[in-house]
Amino acid sequence: MGELRLMKGNEVLAEAAVRCGCDGYFGYPITPQSEVMETLMELRPWETTGMVVLQAESEVASINMVYGAAATGKRAMTSSSSPGVSLMQEGISYIAGAELPCLIVNVQRGGPGLGTIQPSQADYFQTTKGGGHGDYRLITLAPASVQEMHDFVELAFDLAFKYRNPAMILTDGALGQMMEKVELADQKPRWTREEILARSGSWATTGKTPDRQRNVVTSLELDSEKMEQNNIRLQAKYQQIEENEVRYEEILCDDAEYLMVAFGTSSRVCQKALEVLREQGVKVGLLRPITLWPFPSKVIGEMARKVKGILVVEMSAGQMVEDVKLAVFDACCCVPVAYTGRMGGILPSPGEVVEAFEQKLLKR
């Protein structure tokens, strides 16, 4: 059993980064996630594990610092909230194009524009459909508890290195600010130079030695034939990720006649709504996507064949609902798919979800 503590989600991100042996954090302050860098500065990991923590001049700079560190085979990360992550999109596209592993955390707040500092899930499209330019994908993990904020840091790094692809933890201000009990992992050492060479020496900028050709980290290829081949290679990798890395949680889905689909904070609200509906005798289940990309389309399609209706609950105008509809369509199914949610930094209440469920699916 690891150390138990009562902690904020943002603080846990920092603890988990140090404990999993992260090499470098580069960030720029923005509410509601500033505690990540503040906690790191208090932990002073450069004195213990040797992890670097640096406040950058902007999110444009912080993501490019991550790009630089990641190219050397180090485990590098940044965190920000929606407006800052918008600024990072160029860098994220370069990182994906150069096939580098790294971790980006988005503790979402309401938009568009400067918006609000309250929680939101309206960056779903930005994260799962691109955001930056070109055909690329981000491995996207959506925690629903402070414990998962902890666990997904190491998981994200593992997946990022397994596929040489940037990974994103897409969370929100509610999970970042809320306190829950968390079991912290034991401290792991950072990778040694030998471990980095063994793992990433074939591509990383570790310094050209006589035994190998120079390593060049780039996303540039002016020859269109070769650039298409690069894209084909990326797409093959993405397909592999879609086949191997889909993660989700099913709650009371076995006997379900109706289904709710929600991720992160919304899924916590839905759990309460589900209890209320079950008490009324409605057989409803909850499917919680843990990876938003790759999306659990297959299981949603399978569930769609069994249920009478699906309600997607989001803290946005309805973004993930489009992927649920596609999953249902791909399953050649015509079960009704409804959406409910709040925007602008407001969490839907369990009562609102129950009411929407009754109106839209039970037609009460």
Added chain:
Amino acid sequence: MEIQDIIKPENLVYSKSKLQVDVISHYCPGCSHGVVHKIVSEVIDELGIQEKTIGVSPVGCAVFAYNLIDIDWQEAAHGRAPAVATGIARTNPDKIVFTYQGDGDLASIGAAEILHACNRGENLVVIFINNGIYGMTGGQMAPTTLVGQVTSTTPMGRTVELNGYPLKITELIAQLPGVHYCTRQSVHTAATVRRCKNAIRKAFQNVMDKKGTSFVEVTSTCNSGWKMTPVQANDWMVEHMFTEYPQGELKDNDKKG
């Protein structure tokens, strides 16, 4: 004596640095980039730091520097090389990291990144090619374009009313306490090439000695972009650029007391 008797290793007085890759350079004949690449290759070779050096190439004509110098490289987004280099250097303090940037890259789109990297005193060499123009995209105005200079986006010459003044970013950089060494050089004559090489060697040596940022501007020609012959371009640079961008040392903390 037959020529075959003369061509022998022991008679060699000059050769291409072994770090210069045997490929056809993409630079236009007359361009300063090629000469500076030669100098950088020689310096890395002579200091024996090939295995420790990581270059960060820019977006601009030098984007393909990684095809020309035989070290590990990373290609940065336009203007972001100093941030990329910061990430490399901070997590790899044993490495010798340098950026190689044009004036559009460093003084326009990347002005924030270069100022802050230098202000933090990142342990980097910065090589800044100031040719007063955007070479790669076809000769548009740069922040360093002279007043009156004709470019494809200032066809009647740069005016202060529309575009403001040439940005003397090297003077700005020299003010920053984090910067250890800041100099302005050129490579249009044998003598200036030698001086520039000394400056670049000193900059790399400073980073090996962990002295902070060393910044070398090379006031350069872009004869294609300027629509001149290489010889005319050299003359034009001496006559016009050197008044705006005076040559020589702006700062050397080694010489302080």
